[in-house]
Amino acid sequence: MQHTINMKDNEIITLSHGSGGKLTNNLIKKLFLKKFNNPKLQPLEDAAILNISGSYLAFTTDTFTVDPLFFPGGDIGKLAICGTINDLAVMGAKPLYLSCGMVIEEGLKLDTLKKIVDSMRKMAEATGIEIVTGDTKVVEKGKGDKIFINTSGIGIFGEGIKPLENNFQPGDKIIINGTIGDHGIAVLSARQEFGFETDIVSDSAPLNGLVSEILPIAPGIRFMRDPTRGGLATTLNEIVEGKDFGILIDEEKIPIRESVKGICEILGFDPLYVANEGKVVLIVDQKDANRVLEKMRTHPLGKESRIIGKVVSEPIERVCLKTRAGGTRIVDMMVGEQLPRIC
Amino acid sequence: MQHTINMKDNEIITLSHGSGGKLTNNLIKKLFLKKFNNPKLQPLEDAAILNISGSYLAFTTDTFTVDPLFFPGGDIGKLAICGTINDLAVMGAKPLYLSCGMVIEEGLKLDTLKKIVDSMRKMAEATGIEIVTGDTKVVEKGKGDKIFINTSGIGIFGEGIKPLENNFQPGDKIIINGTIGDHGIAVLSARQEFGFETDIVSDSAPLNGLVSEILPIAPGIRFMRDPTRGGLATTLNEIVEGKDFGILIDEEKIPIRESVKGICEILGFDPLYVANEGKVVLIVDQKDANRVLEKMRTHPLGKESRIIGKVVSEPIERVCLKTRAGGTRIVDMMVGEQLPRIC
Numbered sequence: 065m066q067h068t069i070n071m072k073d074n075e076i077i078t079l080s081h082g083s084g085g086k087l088t089n090n091l092i093k094k095l096f097l098k099k100f101n102n103p104k105l106q107p108l109e110d111a112a113i114l115n116i117s118g119s120y121l122a123f124t125t126d127t128f129t130v131d132p133l134f135f136p137g138g139d140i141g142k143l144a145i146c147g148t149i150n151d152l153a154v155m156g157a158k159p160l161y162l163s164c165g166m167v168i169e170e171g172l173k174l175d176t177l178k179k180i181v182d183s184m185r186k187m188a189e190a191t192g193i194e195i196v197t198g199d200t201k202v203v204e205k206g207k208g209d210k211i212f213i214n215t216s217g218i219g220i221f222g223e224g225i226k227p228l229e230n231n232f233q234p235g236d237k238i239i240i241n242g243t244i245g246d247h248g249i250a251v252l253s254a255r256q257e258f259g260f261e262t263d264i265v266s267d268s269a270p271l272n273g274l275v276s277e278i279l280p281i282a283p284g285i286r287f288m289r290d291p292t293r294g295g296l297a298t299t300l301n302e303i304v305e306g307k308d309f310g311i312l313i314d315e316e317k318i319p320i321r322e323s324v325k326g327i328c329e330i331l332g333f334d335p336l337y338v339a340n341e342g343k344v345v346l347i348v349d350q351k352d353a354n355r356v357l358e359k360m361r362t363h364p365l366g367k368e369s370r371i372i373g374k375v376v377s378e379p380i381e382r383v384c385l386k387t388r389a390g391g392t393r394i395v396d397m398m399v400g401e402q403l404p405r406i407c
Numbered sequence: 408m409q410h411t412i413n414m415k416d417n418e419i420i421t422l423s424h425g426s427g428g429k430l431t432n433n434l435i436k437k438l439f440l441k442k443f444n445n446p447k448l449q450p451l452e453d454a455a456i457l458n459i460s461g462s463y464l465a466f467t468t469d470t471f472t473v474d475p476l477f478f479p480g481g482d483i484g485k486l487a488i489c490g491t492i493n494d495l496a497v498m499g500a501k502p503l504y505l506s507c508g509m510v511i512e513e514g515l516k517l518d519t520l521k522k523i524v525d526s527m528r529k530m531a532e533a534t535g536i537e538i539v540t541g542d543t544k545v546v547e548k549g550k551g552d553k554i555f556i557n558t559s560g561i562g563i564f565g566e567g568i569k570p571l572e573n574n575f576q577p578g579d580k581i582i583i584n585g586t587i588g589d590h591g592i593a594v595l596s597a598r599q600e601f602g603f604e605t606d607i608v609s610d611s612a613p614l615n616g617l618v619s620e621i622l623p624i625a626p627g628i629r630f631m632r633d634p635t636r637g638g639l640a641t642t643l644n645e646i647v648e649g650k651d652f653g654i655l656i657d658e659e660k661i662p663i664r665e666s667v668k669g670i671c672e673i674l675g676f677d678p679l680y681v682a683n684e685g686k687v688v689l690i691v692d693q694k695d696a697n698r699v700l701e702k703m704r705t706h707p708l709g710k711e712s713r714i715i716g717k718v719v720s721e722p723i724e725r726v727c728l729k730t731r732a733g734g735t736r737i738v739d740m741m742v743g744e745q746l747p748r749i750c
Contacts, residue, residue, distance in 0.1 A: 074516070074518065075516075075517040076514050076515065076516055077513060077514065077515045077517060078514075078545065079513050081543070081545050082511065082544045082545025082546075088543065091543065092541075095520065099525065100538040100541070102537045104504070104539040105537070105541070111540060114539065114561070116503075116561075117461075117462040119459060121561075123539060123540055124506070125506035125540050125541060125542050126542045127509070127510055128544075129510060160459075161447070161457055161466060163466065163467070163468035164439075164443070165508075165557045165559070168420050170420060170421055171420065171421075172419065172420045173417070173418075173419055173420075174420060174438075177420060181438055181439065181442045181443075182442065185442045194443075194448070196445065196448050196455035196457065196466060197468050198443070199469045199470055199557075200425055200431065200439075201425045201471075202422050202425025202747075203472050203552060203555075203747075203748060204422065204747065206549065207551070208551060209546060209551065212510050212544075214470060214508045214542075216506045216557075218457070220459060
């Protein structure tokens with residue numbers, strides 16, 4: 065199965081190209097990967113693995129354009145630190161150093177900028193990472209939107225901990241550390257046009273602590289990823305793409321808050337596609353799954369960890385969902401844009 | 408001398424905060440440096456020096472917002488690769504890996520994006536660096552301006568080559584590898600409102616080749632920097648800030664194209680403050696200066712290299728210019744914004 069759509073030269077870039085779904089995938093494969101082709105970019109992981117003077121490093125980049133800047137449970141500054149930390153952590157690396165590149169729209173209040181920078185500092189301190197290099201650009205009013213923040217990050221692989229091997233096997237368990245969709249709905253609820261009152265809070269959080277606890281105990285951890293843009297469904301589809309196995313998840317076991325489910329039903333969203341910012345999906349050898357689960361549950365960010373599915377030998381390249389009603393349906397990669405500028 | 412201006416909470420961010428001049432310096436020192444304070448950020452060099460498992464790395468970030476995207480001698484893609492390569496090269500590091508984070512405004516033609524990506528690829532190939540990780544965001548029409556590109560980069564220090572020591576001494580020579588102001592005026596000339604015809608071409612170029620030729624021959628190279636935003640004057644002011652020496656440059660020796668000089672005179676710009684994208688300023692022990700100069704002149708990007716001044720014991724913290732008329736004037740850091748969105 066190819067998650068691609070033809071690209072024509074007279075095409076224009078739409079919001080869907082940035083959604084994390086099919087069109088993003090298409091743009092990355094047909095343009096960036098083709099042009100910038102090299103073995104380190106090729107795997108399209110959350111971070112590139114670099115061997116520098118015999119040490120393995122992970123290197124990643126992410127730009128944050130979330131709108132609004134402040135939302136229940138977080139802000140663009142917190143996201144910019146946690147998002148990049150998480151991209152390194154899910155590779156199995158220990159995040160160490162971040163860069164910070166800001167594009168500010170003329171007219172942003174200095175006070176707003178200070179709040180964002182304070183939030184970044186707080187998360188940096190809490191996670192033990194250092195912001196070591198930066199750049200600030202200012203664009204004219206109407207040529208940006210308050211502030212965009214790029215953070216790039218470098219992580220190292222700890223003693224005895226190597227990059228994950230991704231040697232998936234049928235029977236491997238799919239684990240997630242808690243409820244899905246909280247971040248997307250929290251950001252949506254902070255938008256002016258949103259007509260509901262909710263108490264939903266973004267799950268935005270740094271995952272390096274949780275990950276560092278389970279990595280040493282489990283050689284059977286095959287793969288980790290944080291299901292951000294495009295949600296759980298898109299992440300799982302990315303995993304099976306081009307592979308000789310599929311994934312089967314169990315609707316009944318996927319943790320979703322009732323309030324998130326309610327808003328999604330009213331607005332016609334599928335929570336499987338809604339962004340998370342403090343979740344990690346793991347694929348773990350079935351022999352190690354319970355041990356990993358138990359350890360995860362001892363961590364504040366892993367209390368609600370659950371096995372939600374497994375790797376299956378067929379249908380290959382497909383993510384299927386066992387529904388509550390007992391049927392099975394294919395869960396495709398997201399097409400188009402559910403919630404623009406969610407991170 | 409303090410290059411600072413008081414900051415008030417009700418202040419707003421203006422284009423001048425992104426100009427590379429006094430207000431940028433102020434924002435960095437009073438906000439970013441204060442909040443993100445750590446010894447690796449503290450020197451405010453073009454790249455941070457990191458010691459990872461005994462190897463020295465340089466790590467840098469830069470966001471490119473140049474307007475227009477295409478201009479004589481380059482485009483935003485070329486700038487995004489060369490700019491970050493140069494920030495690593497002037498630290499004495501060999502640039503290896505780049506990230507690429509794009510913020511695209513909805514409606515950008517795919518064809519335009521392809522041209523930019525092609526330009527990036529071409530520069531990556533020419534310089535031997537790899538783009539190993541990336542991120543793409545799309546914002547709504549009117550919330551961005553066509554495309555902004557962040558590149559962050561990692562470089563290593565070659566065998567026997569350590570980070571420069573910046574042990575400046577009075578008598579050290581100031582060297583530049585060619586004419587100043589070409590980039591700023593080339594970008595300006597590509598803007599619709601520009602009313603002159605010129606043949607001025609941006610000097611945008613990767614400096615890693617030139618730098619790698621001179622580094623091994625000269626232990627007396629104290630310092631290098633590429634004078635981009637804010638131009639030569641701002642770079643020299645950054646060097647002397649807080650130091651117990653000054654810099655004296657000689658107007659007659661600073662290479663400026665007649666056409667650049669002419670446009671600057673008409674528009675009221677001082678070429679000392681106009682951005683460059685393929686220039687490096689070196690501070691070199693006077694004993695090594697001629698050897699460095701000779702070697703530089705053998706490289707295509709160093710043919711017009713010249714000694715333009717020297718480190719002086721006083722006045723401290725000042726950059727002074729010996730004018731053609733025989734007088735001496737202080738060259739301050741730029742205040743405000745000469746040319747917004749030049750890189």
